[in-house]
Amino acid sequence: MQAQEPLTILIAEDSAADRLLLSTIVRRQGHQVLTAANGAEAVDTFQKQQPDLVLMDALMPVMDGFEAARQIKALAGEALVPIIFLTSLTESEALARCLEAGGDDFLAKPYNQVILAAKIKAMDRLRRLQATVLQQRDLIARHHDYLLNEQRVAKAVFDKVAHSGCLSAPNIRYLQSPYALFNGDLLLAAYTPAGDMHVMLGDFTGHGLPAAVGAMPLAEVFYGMTAKGYGLAETLREMNAKLKRILPVDMFCCATLLCLSFQSRSVEVWNGGMPDGYLHRMASGEHVPLPARHLPLGILSAQAFDDRTDVYPMAVDDRVFLLSDGVIDTCDANDQLFGVERLQQVFAANSEPDRLFEDIEQALRDFRGQARDDVSMVEVSLLESTQAHGAAPVYSDSGQSCPLDWSASFEFRGATLRRFNPLPFLLQLLLEVHGLRSQSGAMYSVLAELYSNALEHGVLGLDSSLKRDAAGFARYYEMRAARLEALQEGFVRVHLQVQPRGEGGRLVIRVEDSGKGFDVARVMQRPLDNVRLSGRGISLVRQLGHNASWSDQGRSASVEFFWEIEA
Amino acid sequence: MTVPNVDRDVLDTLREVMEGDYPELLDTFLNDSEERLSNLRATKDADQLMSCAHSFKGSACNMGAVRLAELCQDLESNAKDKSPEALAQLVADIHSEFADVRPVYEDEKHHAHTH
Numbered sequence: 001m002q003a004q005e006p007l008t009i010l011i012a013e014d015s016a017a018d019r020l021l022l023s024t025i026v027r028r029q030g031h032q033v034l035t036a037a038n039g040a041e042a043v044d045t046f047q048k049q050q051p052d053l054v055l056m057d058a059l060m061p062v063m064d065g066f067e068a069a070r071q072i073k074a075l076a077g078e079a080l081v082p083i084i085f086l087t088s089l090t091e092s093e094a095l096a097r098c099l100e101a102g103g104d105d106f107l108a109k110p111y112n113q114v115i116l117a118a119k120i121k122a123m124d125r126l127r128r129l130q131a132t133v134l135q136q137r138d139l140i141a142r143h144h145d146y147l148l149n150e151q152r153v154a155k156a157v158f159d160k161v162a163h164s165g166c167l168s169a170p171n172i173r174y175l176q177s178p179y180a181l182f183n184g185d186l187l188l189a190a191y192t193p194a195g196d197m198h199v200m201l202g203d204f205t206g207h208g209l210p211a212a213v214g215a216m217p218l219a220e221v222f223y224g225m226t227a228k229g230y231g232l233a234e235t236l237r238e239m240n241a242k243l244k245r246i247l248p249v250d251m252f253c254c255a256t257l258l259c260l261s262f263q264s265r266s267v268e269v270w271n272g273g274m275p276d277g278y279l280h281r282m283a284s285g286e287h288v289p290l291p292a293r294h295l296p297l298g299i300l301s302a303q304a305f306d307d308r309t310d311v312y313p314m315a316v317d318d319r320v321f322l323l324s325d326g327v328i329d330t331c332d333a334n335d336q337l338f339g340v341e342r343l344q345q346v347f348a349a350n351s352e353p354d355r356l357f358e359d360i361e362q363a364l365r366d367f368r369g370q371a372r373d374d375v376s377m378v379e380v381s382l383l384e385s386t387q388a389h390g391a392a393p394v395y396s397d398s399g400q401s402c403p404l405d406w407s408a409s410f411e412f413r414g415a416t417l418r419r420f421n422p423l424p425f426l427l428q429l430l431l432e433v434h435g436l437r438s439q440s441g442a443m444y445s446v447l448a449e450l451y452s453n454a455l456e457h458g459v460l461g462l463d464s465s466l467k468r469d470a471a472g473f474a475r476y477y478e479m480r481a482a483r484l485e486a487l488q489e490g491f492v493r494v495h496l497q498v499q500p501r502g503e504g505g506r507l508v509i510r511v512e513d514s515g516k517g518f519d520v521a522r523v524m525q526r527p528l529d530n531v532r533l534s535g536r537g538i539s540l541v542r543q544l545g546h547n548a549s550w551s552d553q554g555r556s557a558s559v560e561f562f563w564e565i566e567a
Numbered sequence: 568m569t570v571p572n573v574d575r576d577v578l579d580t581l582r583e584v585m586e587g588d589y590p591e592l593l594d595t596f597l598n599d600s601e602e603r604l605s606n607l608r609a610t611k612d613a614d615q616l617m618s619c620a621h622s623f624k625g626s627a628c629n630m631g632a633v634r635l636a637e638l639c640q641d642l643e644s645n646a647k648d649k650s651p652e653a654l655a656q657l658v659a660d661i662h663s664e665f666a667d668v669r670p671v672y673e674d675e676k677h678h679a680h681t682h
Binding site: 014015016017018020021024025028057059061086088109110111113 | 577585591624629
């Protein structure tokens with residue numbers, strides 16, 4: 001028999017001889033004994049000395065054992081203080097009363113010390129079991145609180161990262177559960193320096209914190225590269241490479257990225273592993289699917305990754321709708337999926353476009369009876385280009401080393417033009433000039449326009465008039481991709497010249513290409529206009545920059561920016 | 568000495584369990600019993616008779632006084648049903664049974680002391 005740890009045992013018994021006998025037996029078994037001659041004394045002693053176990057006579061003067069047992073159990077609370085009733089009671093009704101009062105066992109007179117020892121031991125086991133259970137319950141509760149707190153802190157950090165963009169822009173509507181990030185869903189949006197908007201809806205494999213951690217680097221890349229003027233292709237390549245490097249093999253991120261171009265009224269789409277998005281054309285009522293054409297981010301190597309995008313023309317009231325698989329993978333009670341067809345039925349039945357989310361949610365509730373917490377939906381439309389405002393970047397340098405008198409020329413040739421986007425690099429260089437920083441949006445827009453004109457119409461010889469209708473639009477971008485892929489020669493030159501001028505300075509941007517040029521006089525005759533699907537963006541350049549001019553039969557474009565020293 | 572109505576085995580066990588405290592236990596039992604007997608004689612109230620008989624039965628049982636315990640059990644169980652005469656008779660029987668066994672415990676005490 002295992003040696004038992006000594007317990008403190010309270011003996012409540014009104015008969016002096018029985019009390020003496022029992023005390024002696026219990027003490028001989030190695031326990032410490034407290035005694036009480038009636039129920040009231042027993043409760044009092046219990047309160048003062050908190051014994052581990054109570055031996056309680058049922059019938060006692062002043063307060064009987066039943067009442068004393070009830071009070072002691074109440075005082076003990078959650079801890080188990082076993083009460084063994086000492087009884088010569090024989091009627092089953094009286095025994096039942098002992099149990100009802102909280103008794104855990106009986107000991108009949110005459111006392112048998114072997115049985116008493118066994119009972120004390122058994123009760124002690126129970127008592128310890130209960131203590132362990134309570135301890136573990138409290139431990140689990142503490143861990144749970146700890147985890148919840150960690151999640152709260154993590155959510156606060158993630159919210160800062162995920163919501164530092166422009167999700168509150170007037171052309172974005174979205175619906176996400178507050179803990180969507182912990183379901184692996186991620187929604188990001190940011191303005192490019194040119195005033196376009198990048199939007200990303202992502203869905204990491206897995207749930208909880210592991211699904212959320214990948215969101216941090218992804219958001220960093222998204223915001224960082226978008227702010228620097230990188231396009232979807234470069235941003236996607238960087239995101240893919242980063243996730244591939246840091247995530248375990250079984251983790252990846254399905255994602256749809258959009259570039260909404262308010263100026264050219266188009267949307268560029270890359271969908272890797274997400275459910276079909278939809279371009280809802282308000283004029284025709286049709287829903288053009290934007291299907292996944294790629295594997296999710298974080299799977300393919302940098303070499304194998306495919307950054308090709310699709311470009312669609314968009315009217316001002318058209319909408320792009322993206323959703324997470326939480327919507328179409330919602331199951332009903334019979335494990336039936338909600339599915340794409342039901343979603344399209346909701347589209348068809350939707351009479352108020354602004355109530356589409358509500359209609360979808362209602363359909364999900366009708367289908368399943370309850371809403372899932374991992375449903376993410378986002379709908380974006382175009383802003384009038386004047387509505388788009390990039391957030392002003394924050395600079396931390398003092399300006400003491402600002403370069404004010406320099407010029408630089410770059411020539412980008414053949415194969416480099418295929419993949420390399422020099423614009424972010426050029427913009428960074430120009431932003432070293434403090435006086436130009438307040439015009440970074442206009443400067444970038446002009447630079448981007450001149451560069452893409454030089455590349456697409458000049459080097460690649462694409463005819464912008466193709467973009468008159470949706471079919472031509474698609475054709476244009478197919479040809480662009482094909483000619484770029486085949487490009488061997490040709491060049492785009494960018495000359496930058498910065499000069500101090502009075503209290504401020506002047507920047508001259510000149511962009512040349514190796515193309516065939518165009519009829520400058522004819523194009524310049526057209527009135528300035530904001531809205532265009534085709535054309536050489538000449539209106540834009542003339543509006544945003546100064547002294548815009550074309551020479552060498554349109555192969556060389558020049559535009560100037562001025563600044564004054566701020567106080 | 569032949570002693571009816573006391574379980575010798577119980578006494579042996581008690582002696583073994585109590586060791587040096589055995590005489591004290593015997594004294595306590597005898598004093599306790601005297602008190603309970605006078606309580607029994609002092610009341611005609613059925614509830615008080617029952618409760619007193621119950622306690623007395625318990626310690627008699629523990630001390631091996633088999634017949635005494637039986638008489639107390641009878642009183643406890645039937646206090647409400649018996650006639651006052653029958654109750655008085657039962658209390659008298661308990662009294663005389665205690666008188667019969669008392670010398671056994673007295674003797675045990677001396678016996679213990681001489682060891």
